Amino acid sequence: MNTTSLTVTRPVPGRATMYQPRALGLQERAARRLGLALLDWSRRREALRSPETVLLRRHTELEVQAVTYELHRQLATRGNPVI
Template sequence: MNTTSLTAGSAQQSQATAIRAQARQLRERLARRAGLALLAWSRRQEEGRTTDAVTLRRQTEQDATRARDEQYRRLALGGAGLI
């Protein structure tokens, strides 16, 4: 029996197993990093939407205040002629 070929085959199997394990670990690390990157992106997007919502709410409040003030002014000017 040729023991050299048995030893070489066993070494190749061990090397192949080690390479598969390293590849699996690499895929897991990449998946983890991709997940964290997506989570960070999602949080940034949410912050942006929140900032946009705050800005829109402020603009709406300012527009409403201007409209109310304009109505008061019109009523005051229109009602002054009735007195």
């Protein structure tokens, strides 16, 4: 997207005119939105790497492994826990 100006077509075929916003420039608005989106993305990525999140993820993975192992054991022994 060209952020310096917008092209507005007129009903006349083959003619276009340049539109430049007045109040807060399109570049400034786009830069602010992009900056806020990058900050939000960065915060979400950082939250994924927090020590608490990493520990919770590891704990969950260990629990899943234990349950999977138990399920495979039960299937191998046909549900008989004595064997």
